[in-house]
Amino acid sequence: MFFIYLGYLDYNVRKQFEGKRWAIPARVYASPVELYSGYGISAANFEALLKMLHYRLDADLSAEGTYFKNGSQISVKTRDFAFWDQHQPGMLVQLDFIDEGILSITDLTKSEDVAIIRMDPVQIGSFYPTIQEDRVLIKLEDAPDTLIKGLLASEDRDFYQHFGVSVRGIARAMWTNVRARGMVQGGSTITQQLVKNFYLTNKRSLSRKVKEALMALILEYHYTKNEILEAYLNEIYLGQNGGSSVHGFGLASEFYFGSTLKDLPLEQVASLVALVRGPSEYDPRRYPDRALQRRNLVLNQMVMEGYITLDQAAEAIAKPLSVIPRTQRSSNRYPGFLDLVKRQLRQDYREEDLTSQGLRIFTTLDTQVQDTLEKTVAVKLSQLEKLPRVNNLETAVIVTRRDSGEIAALTSGRENLAGGFNRALDAVRPIGSLIKPVVYLTALEYPNKYTITTKVSDTPIVVKGQNGTDWIPQNYDHKMHGNIGLHTALAKSYNLATVRIGMDVGVARTAKTLKSMGVTRAVDLYPSLLLGASSLTPIEVTQMYQTLAGDGFSTPIKGIRAVVAADGKRLQSYPFIVRQAVDPSATYIVNTILQEVMHEGTGRSAYSSFPQDYGLVGKTGTTNDAKDSWFAGYTGDYLSVVWIGRDDNKPVSLTGATGALQVWTALMRQISTQPVNLIPPDNITMAQVDPASGLLANKDCGSGKQYPYIAGSAPTNYSACGESVFEQDKSWFEDFFRDEPNQNEPETQ
Numbered sequence: 001m002f003f004i005y006l007g008y009l010d011y012n013v014r015k016q017f018e019g020k021r022w023a024i025p026a027r028v029y030a031s032p033v034e035l036y037s038g039y040g041i042s043a044a045n046f047e048a049l050l051k052m053l054h055y056r057l058d059a060d061l062s063a064e065g066t067y068f069k070n071g072s073q074i075s076v077k078t079r080d081f082a083f084w085d086q087h088q089p090g091m092l093v094q095l096d097f098i099d100e101g102i103l104s105i106t107d108l109t110k111s112e113d114v115a116i117i118r119m120d121p122v123q124i125g126s127f128y129p130t131i132q133e134d135r136v137l138i139k140l141e142d143a144p145d146t147l148i149k150g151l152l153a154s155e156d157r158d159f160y161q162h163f164g165v166s167v168r169g170i171a172r173a174m175w176t177n178v179r180a181r182g183m184v185q186g187g188s189t190i191t192q193q194l195v196k197n198f199y200l201t202n203k204r205s206l207s208r209k210v211k212e213a214l215m216a217l218i219l220e221y222h223y224t225k226n227e228i229l230e231a232y233l234n235e236i237y238l239g240q241n242g243g244s245s246v247h248g249f250g251l252a253s254e255f256y257f258g259s260t261l262k263d264l265p266l267e268q269v270a271s272l273v274a275l276v277r278g279p280s281e282y283d284p285r286r287y288p289d290r291a292l293q294r295r296n297l298v299l300n301q302m303v304m305e306g307y308i309t310l311d312q313a314a315e316a317i318a319k320p321l322s323v324i325p326r327t328q329r330s331s332n333r334y335p336g337f338l339d340l341v342k343r344q345l346r347q348d349y350r351e352e353d354l355t356s357q358g359l360r361i362f363t364t365l366d367t368q369v370q371d372t373l374e375k376t377v378a379v380k381l382s383q384l385e386k387l388p389r390v391n392n393l394e395t396a397v398i399v400t401r402r403d404s405g406e407i408a409a410l411t412s413g414r415e416n417l418a419g420g421f422n423r424a425l426d427a428v429r430p431i432g433s434l435i436k437p438v439v440y441l442t443a444l445e446y447p448n449k450y451t452i453t454t455k456v457s458d459t460p461i462v463v464k465g466q467n468g469t470d471w472i473p474q475n476y477d478h479k480m481h482g483n484i485g486l487h488t489a490l491a492k493s494y495n496l497a498t499v500r501i502g503m504d505v506g507v508a509r510t511a512k513t514l515k516s517m518g519v520t521r522a523v524d525l526y527p528s529l530l531l532g533a534s535s536l537t538p539i540e541v542t543q544m545y546q547t548l549a550g551d552g553f554s555t556p557i558k559g560i561r562a563v564v565a566a567d568g569k570r571l572q573s574y575p576f577i578v579r580q581a582v583d584p585s586a587t588y589i590v591n592t593i594l595q596e597v598m599h600e601g602t603g604r605s606a607y608s609s610f611p612q613d614y615g616l617v618g619k620t621g622t623t624n625d626a627k628d629s630w631f632a633g634y635t636g637d638y639l640s641v642v643w644i645g646r647d648d649n650k651p652v653s654l655t656g657a658t659g660a661l662q663v664w665t666a667l668m669r670q671i672s673t674q675p676v677n678l679i680p681p682d683n684i685t686m687a688q689v690d691p692a693s694g695l696l697a698n699k700d701c702g703s704g705k706q707y708p709y710i711a712g713s714a715p716t717n718y719s720a721c722g723e724s725v726f727e728q729d730k731s732w733f734e735d736f737f738r739d740e741p742n743q744n745e746p747e748t749q
Contacts, residue, residue, distance in 0.1 A: 009211070010218050012199070017223065022135060022234070022247075024358030024566060025128045028341060029121035030365040031408075031561070032083065036116040040101040040673055043072060045368070050076070052122055052367065054258025054324060063263035064090045072097045075108065079260065081120040084362045084562030084570055088118055122367050125338045127354045128244060136250030137358070137566070138261060140230040146266050147249060148229070149307035150273035154298045156190040157305065160225055164191045164216035191216040193276075194232045197247075238272065239279045246279075256284060258324040266308070267316035270298045271323075284323045292321060336412030337365055339422050340539075340559045348572055349563075358566030363559050364406035369638075369671050373397055373409040374416065376667045381414060381644070384662065389653040392646050396423035396538040397663065398557075399640045399671070404576055405546050405555035408638065421647075428535045429628050429645060432621035432656065433493050435514075435532040437548060437590050439502045440490045442513045444586035446505065447713035452589050453694040454486045458497040463527045471527055473499050476622075485691060487707070491596040493620070495531055502530035516581045518543035518554050532621060542641045545632040548594070549617070549639045551679075552587035553578050584681045585710045591617050591678055592708055594633075602657045603633065609669040615676030618664070620656030627651050629659030636674030640664055680708060687714040695719035 033049060035041070041049075050067050055076070058066035067076040073096050080090040093114060096103040105114040126134060152159055188196070195215045219228060237245060238252040246255050249272055253261040257268050264272075274282050274294035284291035299313045308316075341363055345354055353359065381393050399409040412422040421427075443450040458481040463471040475481075475495045489497035502510055507525050514523065523534040536544075539557070547554045555578050563572040597603045598616040606616055618633020629644040629652055642660040646652055652659065680686075688704040690697040694715060697704025701721040 006214065006218075009215055014218075014222060017198075017219070017231070022137070023133070023356035024137065025126040025134055026354050026357070026359040026361055027123055028125040028127070028338060028361045028363060030124045030363060030367045030370075031406075032121040033119045033368075034116055035095070035102060035105060035119065037102055037104050037113075038100075042099075042101065043069070043074060043095075043097040046074060046095065046097070046102075049119070049368070050074075053120060054254070056257075056259060056322075061092065062265070063259070065259045065263050078117065079120045079263075082564075082568055083118065083121075084360075084564050084573070091117060093117060121362065124333045124363070124365060124367070125341075126244075127342065133247050134241070134244050134251055135234055135246075135248040136254065136261075137234050138230075138248070138250040140226055140233065142262060143233055143249070144262060144264065144269055146269045146302075146308070147233075147261070147273065149305070150270055150298055150302055151190065151232075151276070153301040153305040153307055154273055155193070155276055159190050159229070162189060162191075162220075164218075164220035165189060165213045188212075189216065190232050191219055191228055194228060194235060195219060197235050197237055198231070236276060237279060238275045239283065256323050265316075265319075266312065267295065267299075267319040268322065270302070270316065271295045271321060273298045284321045285326055288321055288323075295321070334365065334370055334410075335417060335420070336422055336424055337363070337370070337407070337410045337559065339412070340407070340410060340425060343425070344558065344560055345563070359571070360564040360566075362561045362564070364401075364408065364561055365410075365559070366408040369399060370409040370411075372670050373399060373411055373667055376670065377411055377414065377663060380663045380666050384644075384654065384659060387653070389651075392648070392650075393644055393652060394423060394647050395645075395663065396427055396643045397640065397667070398424055398538055398542045399638055399667070400542060400546060400557055402549045402634050402637055402639050405550070405557040406561075407557060407559045410559075423643070424538045426537060427643065427645075428537055429643060430533055430535050430623040431541055432532040432623040432628060432630055434541060434544075434619055434621035434630050434632055435530065435534070436490055436493060436498050437594060437619055438514050438517065438544070439498055439505075439510050439530055440486065440593065441548075441582060441586050441590045442505050442510045443486070443501050444589050444710075445513075445583045447586075447710040450486060450501070450505075451709055451713050451715075452485070452487045452593065452707050453689050453691070453715070455483045455694050456486050456489050456497045457500055458482060458484055458489060458494045461496055461499055461503075463499070463503065473528075473531060485694060487593045487596060490590075490593045491601040493597075493602055499527065499530050503527060513582060514544065516554070517547040518556065518581065532623065538641055538643045541630070541632055541643075542639070545634070545641060546639060547581050548587060548591060549634045550578070551591070551681075552580060552582045552584035554581035585683055588678060588680050588684055589708050589710070594619055595676070595678075598633070602655075603631070603661060605657060606633075606661060606665045606668075609665050611675070613675065615678065617676055617678075618661075620661055622655040625651045626653055626655060629654040630656050631660035631664045633664060633668075634676065635668055635672040636676050638668065638672055640668060642667075683711040684708050685711050685714055689715060690719040693719040 047069060056066045059068045061068060061075060061077045064077050064079045067074055073094055075094045078091045081088055092108045094106045094108055105117060107114050192212050195212050199215060234248040237247055239246040239255060241255055246252055250261050252272050253259060253264055257264060271284060271291065274291060282291045282294045296317050299316050302308045303310055303313045341361065377395055377397060381395060385391050385393060394413055397411050398407065400407050410424050412424040413420060465471055473495050480496065481494060484497065507527055507529055511523050511525055511529065519536060519540050521536060521540060523529055543557055546557055558574050560574050562570060565571050594617045595615060598606055598618050602620040603618045610616060616633060616635060618631060621630030627645060627649055632641045642664045644652060644654060644659045686706050687709055688697045689707045690701065690704055696715050696718045698718045698721060
């Protein structure tokens with residue numbers, strides 16, 4: 001019977017040890033910061049980045065992951081890091097700063113200028129298996145010699161002599177504990193500790209102790225000492241990070257000291273060894289005095305075994321613990337964005353692959369933009385809630401890089417909580433006047449009928465419904481504005497003119513344009529679509545406006561750059577994909593009008609924070625009863641979409657201009673450094689046109705403005721002098737004092 005039981009144990013030991021030993025969670029990284037001369041980051045912000053990356057302040061720059069600041073200079077010893085596209089060795093560099101950013105970067109080893117360096121990326125999350133364990137696997141040859149010697153001195157002096165169980169070690173531990181009148185040394189070998197961690201529970205009983213000893217003997221029989229020791233280094237339990245347990249010295253090094261294991265000095269290695277005896281009892285954050293005493297004991301034991309000298313021990317004992325503050329669990333950082341990443345990954349990977357294969361996922365997130373976004377949302381929403389009848393606001397904001405569609409930042413609500421409702425991805429809300437550029441884009445694709453200055457009628461219209469119910473839309477200000485230029489109708493967001501244009505080109509044609517711009521959600525083909533009665537999520541709105549920001553070329557917005565396997569093999573890349581979605585010439589004209597929105601229309605308040613020549617492009621949106629406040633717009637470098645509303649769908653008492661635009665402006669003035677420079681396509685021609693008549697400006701009249709036209713569609717006749725601009729295009733003075741003229745307020749069916 002005993003031999004049958006022994007055979008059973010033998011089978012289980014070999015099955016787990018030779019099979020897939022650990023479920024390694026996927027690690028998710030932000031976009032790495034690339035530094036070069038002229039890069040606009042201050043010395044203070046760069047030091048903040050180093051701290052986020054857990055670089056240590058060290059005047060000697062004794063190891064990778066250290067830095068030293070001297071006035072306007074920061075010297076850094078960067079970490080060796082394998083990116084998805086290249087391996088970058090550690091470098092010793094000096095960065096010189098001026099007020100505008102980085103003046104120069106010097107390689108201190110070669111005494112020469114460096115064109116560009118890429119910092120190792122911030123880890124923003126992990127996708128854990130069901131059992132919340134995390135570890136950073138290390139090979140035995142990569143482990144510091146001081147770590148191995150520290151473990152042998154304090155945990156198992158006879159490791160390379162015994163066969164799994166050490167009678168001499170048990171006797172020595174008993175005698176040491178009697179002399180110390182306390183439990184200062186254990187009798188379990190490293191092999192027994194591995195068995196206990198790897199195979200058994202923490203239940204204390206004689207039968208379990210016998211089972212542990214038998215399994216240790218089996219393990220020693222089948223595997224070499226080095227194989228056992230390497231498994232031990234990766235398996236031993238060394239602490240708790242929230243709901244996730246910290247296993248192995250590789251992860252413990254990052255968790256307690258913010259550094260890779262190979263970079264740790266002797267005193268910090270000894271602190272990790274001290275944790276083996278009891279991670280809770282010797283937790284250096286909770287019980288620093290106790291941890292310090294245990295660390296020093298480990299150092300003295302290393303001296304007794306001849307592994308280090310007395311001077312080395314004395315120098316290490318004189319050092320503080322230097323444990324980094326407990327940071328927010330990386331798996332909980334930026335949960336809205338991580339939710340997006342996981343959803344995109346599920347299109348190519350199984351759930352078990354994401355939580356057990358040790359994948360490394362490189363994303364597009366810019367942590368500096370993300371942190372700025374979160375702070376801005378917190379401040380601005382609190383300010384807005386001080387207004388009358390404004391409370392319980394929620395929000396979703398998405399920021400993309402205009403040129404690539406990569407998501408630089410995303411927030412799904414005011415609370416940064418994992419597992420909550422992701423408003424950025426799932427809040428399906430009416431989009432109001434954000435749809436209007438699609439209506440006008442559709443019309444402008446027929447240049448023989450519609451141009452930027454075509455006169456359109458902003459007068460009452462009755463749309464017959466199929467069920468016999470008439471739809472009678474109204475302007476936001478409940479006024480009519482007569483015959484106006486098409487650009488004015490969009491810039492002022494007039495509903496009546498928009499419906500007339502949309503009904504002329506067709507609701508279905510407008511919906512087709514919307515689909516071409518990247519919106520895959522089915523929309524109801526009702527006339528109210530023309531005023532934004534259909535509902536989209538913030539990320540769908542972002543995709544739509546990304547096409548406008550891309551000059552008519554659609555770029556799928558994405559949050560992932562690459563996926564790399566645990567062995568360094570690149571598994572998946574997410575290349576830049578672009579396709580022409582709508583007419584670039586019509587898009588250029590719409591974007592020109594949306595610049596007019598920002599200068600003269602509902603977005604004009606943004607220019608209180610931006611230079612007048614910044615070229616902002618954007619559109620406000622407000623829905624029925626002011627339940628949703630929207631703004632979508634872009635600068636030269638970023639596109640941002642902001643939604644503000646309430647989860648209970650009650651009115652927020654904010655228009656697009658008084659709500660979402662305020663958040664957008666506060667955010668973009670902090671992150672944007674590039675103005676918009678719209679480049680006209682080859683078939684765009686410019687003409688000096690009298691805005692009152694829509695005809696070519698007569699030189700004798702002294703009035704006129706440059707407008708873009710698709711080749712062949714510009715007016716050919718000249719205007720006569722004397723027509724009143726005031727009558728045709730209402731005074732800007734009148735519009736200035738309106739709350740927000742002509743946002744979407746249709747009575748939808």
